Amino acid sequence: MLETLLSALSMVLSMKGLFHLVLGGVIGLTIGVLPGLGPVFGVALFLPFTFWMPAEYGLLFLGSLYVCCVYGGSITAVLLGIPGTPGSITTVFDGYELSKRGKAGVALGLSVTSSMIGGIIGVVALALFAPLLAEFALKFAPADYCALAFFGLSMVAVAARGDTLRGLMLGVLGVLISTIGVDLFTGGYRFTFGIEYLEGGIPFIPVAIGLFALSQAFVLAEEGGQISKPGKVTGGVREGIVQVFRHWITVLKNAILGCILGVIPGVGINITNFMAYLFEKRSSRHPDSFGRGNPLGVIAPETANNACVSAELIPAFALGIPGGATAAIFLAAINIYGLRPGYAFFADAGPIAYTLIIGLFFAQFLFFIIGIFGANYFAKVTLVPAAILVPAILALSFIGGIADRSLFLDVIVVLIFGVFGYICHKNNYPIACLILGLILGPLVEDNFTRSLQMSHGSFSIFIESPISISLWIITIGALIWGLLPDRKGFGSPEEQKEHD
């Protein structure tokens, strides 16, 4: 075992290993900051380039690309309010608010440090608990998934605390939008109104780009000036790093949450970053400070989604069940390299498996170094005039819309949701709820239908397992909590002072 580890370590730290690690990291970071291009795109695009590499270097390259890509998404989320990847959506809420106050350096420090720590904990979980966590994930039946998805939806009440009804309205709208297209179980059409484009459903990426990127361009054009309202960047990346260590309990609990959610197939970083953000908001003594530049609003999702990155690979490598789309591509990669997932992957392909794990570990430090040294330069983006930023965001929104499927109608979706997002922003509608509904919609529906098929139409299946029962109880509790009048008011004076 020790020999295998040392062999893998020397492989990663060799010139060739470091070259593949850095190359993958730089490419991943570049793809991560570009809206519309996520880790799935990056890993899939560069998979064929690894065929000529030895398996260990190919996996090292892909692992580094994946990890750095997920972190890269948070850079534009913080600086421009545009999540580079769907896994960074909630980072926008507080990270961008900090940038608007001229604290982009602090926000970048928060995101890079929490991402690194979350990532390291995720890698440790992958190395130590892979088989154990994978076994836990297998205990989830479709009815449990359904309860988990409804529990996620009940988080709408947390996201929209104080305005629960409007939050629920957008949450339901999000789930309904996710049902548009062909029903995968029966082949029947839903809400297509004879429009061929709608048969494939409304794609998620253009919706997210419209809601977050384009709507920000409209707001920025309307307000003029620059993102940083004070016209300067105050507070450095160091302040952000210190704050992360000061909130070490938040970091730890969100890293664990990321690991747990990561191993459950189908959950992935998109849902994990929402869950982490909403849990943190729920457990905060001042939930109203979230969305107004609360550092915990950056720390929680960034820690969780980076922990999830490695944890997502656990069921793929340990059981051959991909936890998400990116894990599925990794699974394809190890098959192409002639390796088999499961116990054999760790036993037979020992050095290769541990090269990947150690590579994932070092990739955390790679993006941390780039993030730390680049943060003060990246932060200057918030001082660029709106006259330059607005057309740049429009151009990136156009590219982000058309990148995935080369369909011009996807760009129209970006436009429609851009206007929708702008109206929501102006009227203080919680956009997070719409996105949450959209992400969880397929999980709700697939498992709802599958459970009913398994039980021949009996709804009792939803309350048969202890996991389901526990989740339903928490769901009902969250909804009741959300609908109760807010007695805490609009944040404490201390908190206002701290965050203004």
Add this chain to the structure above:
Amino acid sequence: MKIERQSPKRFIDTDTIFSAIITAFFLVLFCATFSMQEVSTYLLPRVLAATGIIIGVAVLLVKFVRSHRSMQDSDTKGDDRPSEDRGLSVFYTVLLTVIYFVLAKYLGFMLTTFIAIIVFSFLLRLRNKVVIVSVAVILPVVLHSLFVTLLKVNLPEGILSSVLPF
């Protein structure tokens, strides 16, 4: 942003209209579920659309009651900056975005982005010609080469398709 106490809040405003439109959208979707044949196809969407209608009506009722009582304070979107610091009306931004997206398809991404940067710089009162021209040339070229050459994204090349070297 300044906070001030408002006189009785009006019921009909953009917020109400927006909520009403979403509620009407739920209603349309609810009616559309009746054209679906299979139970599992329409069950969840119908339940969701009905829930949406109920929530939408509740949102409107709450708004009506609050406006009737005139008890709520609200953040006004008042802007106390001098008028020369203000940007572009959102109507024109949306209009320009539509024009940009459509032209990008036919004229090509690079040429349209070049024009967009010039137009927005003019409308948002950026006067440094060197910066404007530099950004207008460099940004489209960098984005085009990055996405088309490296990442193999299909961007419309439009009328420049025959002269582009990459």
